Amino acid sequence: MTFHELILLFTVFVLSIFLGFELISKVPPILHTPLMSGSNAISGITIVGSLVSAGSSLDVNVNLFGYQTSVSSLLGFIAIIFATINVVGGYLVTDRMTRMFKKK
Amino acid sequence: MNQDILIIIYLISSALFIFGIKQLSSVKTARQGNLTSAIGMLIAIIATLFDQKIVNFELIIIGLIVGALIGAIFALKVEMTAMPQMVALFNGFGGGASLLVAVADYFKESPSEVYIAVSIFLSVLIGGVTFTGSLIAFGKLQGIVTEKAVVYKFQHPINLLLLIITIVAGIFLSMDQLTTSQILSGIGLDIFVGENLLILITILSLIIGVLIVIPIGGADMPVVISLLNSYSGLAAAMTGFVLGNAVLIITGSLVGASGIILTNIMCKSMNRSLLNVMLGGFGSTTASKSQAGAKEIVIKEVGSEELAMMLDGASNVIIVPGYGMAVAQAQHVVKELMDELEKRNVNVRFAIHPVAGRMPGHMNVLLAEAAVPYDKLYEMDQINDEFANCDVAIVIGANDVVNPAARNNPNSPIYGMPILNVDKAKTVVVIKRSLNPGYAGIENELFGYPNCLMYFGDAKQAISKLIQELKEL
Secondary structure (H helix, E strand, O other): OOHHHHHHHHHHHHHHHHHHHHHHOOOOHHHHHHHHHHHHHHHHHHHHHHHHHHHHOOOOOEEEOOEEEOHHHHHHHHHHHHHHHHHHHHHHHHHHHHOOOOOO | OOHHHHHHHHHHHHHHHHHHHHHOOOOOOHHHHHHHHHHHHHHHHHHHHOOOOOOOOHHHHHHHHHHHHHHHHHHHHOOHHHHHHHHHHHHHHHHHHHHHHHHHHHHHOOOOOHHHHHHHHHHHHHHHHHHHHHHHHHHHHHOOOOOOOOOOOOHHHHHHHHHHHHHHHHHHHHOOHHHHHHHHHHOOOOOOOOHHHHHHHHHHHHHHHHHHHOOOOHHHHHHHHHHHHHHHHHHHHHHHHHHOOHHHHHHHHHHHHHHHHHHHHHHHHOOOOHHHHHHOOOOOOHHHHHHHHOOOOOOOEOOHHHHHHHHHOOOEEEEEEOHHHHHOOOHHHHHHHHHHHHHOOOEEEEEEOOOOOOOOOHHHHHHHHOOOOHHHEEEHHHHHHHHHHOOEEEEEOOOHHHOOHHHHOOOOOOOOOOOOOHHHOOEEEEEEOOOOOOOOOOOOHHHHOOOEEEEEOOHHHHHHHHHHHHHHO
């Protein structure tokens, strides 16, 4: 990543925060719990990074019960489990909640 | 897959997340919105699997299956009353994942630039605090860790010191290794170079996460969960800077903003600053003070039969649920009570205080689960003027959020907090297990008011009994 790319990413970061404020201040209090669990699931987007961490290393510096791998792959592996729990659990639980809300 | 195509697919995912959140802002489209954002996530995951950088799929497949199974079991088994701790737990795993990805990146290759090292440090710090902080919040809500505020001597100086040490370590991590090792060996700390320094930062971040959540009591959890939600987003955004990946940055900052907004709403609803909540210890010191000066409150009790007759003759009833309703799992009998009253042409509405329960919107979800139509649920500002026209206000397991001391008594710790004006109703009935004070540790002067009647009992049993009496009328 060059410094130029960093500046671009930082621009994206700042604009996204503004977008977030605009989007979410419109959510009514009745939906605050689904909003929270739904946005929680979205924050599991780190899964994208964890997939690369777990699958891209060619080093072999760890032997786990006979399985040859690297420290970064192993950390990525745990990260995949964590992030998948976050993503799958978050979306399912939000679905359970949002389908309960019914008008008379 | 070509990196440029991957970036375009990530952009599509980001757009789906944004559109999904937009749909989440209306009850009618909320479920669709969640699906939209889930599709965005699926696209991002599948596209990443085609990334040329990925050469080994064994760990990936096992990880995805294990994580999906655990997540699905949790999500499908959890009781709606336990939703706050579930959200806290999922949140913690998200933070933990960001922490691990940042550490893995450092172990793969030492950061080439200062700003990458800084991003790794911030990912680890925020991710670590989110991980253990959320686990402690989960423990508190689940009853594994004490719900009370844990306070001890020098608590804040210790936390501050740890944070300063962590930041200093982060600065060393960002400098080039030669300079760092020269400085550190000068003070005999030369083992903390490179990877060891990052491990030290990780451990410190995890400890800070525990220490900042333990002093916060149960009823302040809506603030804590919102804040940790915001942190998990920010951690993902920081990881985005580590990997140079815009989709993580966009999504992470959306979630970060969402958490900050909710945190702000929760704090305002308690008339307290975020700093006041985070410093913790609320309610643990005020209990003895208030008992000394307060005059004895004389209460009036009401039985189920008398109460049934009163409700039978009412035309306007407002129900105010609180955390006690969740604890007693009373939402279904509350719905039954509503049906019983509506059969008698009583207008029944629900008044929801923003901080009722243990997370934002907690009461709404419980009542929706019990099939109470959402157009009967009113926000505080919508319904507060209606209490004056209401025959009976029924308070179920709520306390501080209906305490008129918040309006009248400048010495009260909750003075200035916006409350539901149940005392303006012709009659207020408080369903409560005992006269124990609420979370703030103060007596509720409402209980001594001439128009207030106490109906003692576990919320679920007490309301079941009331429904029986109503049916026998």
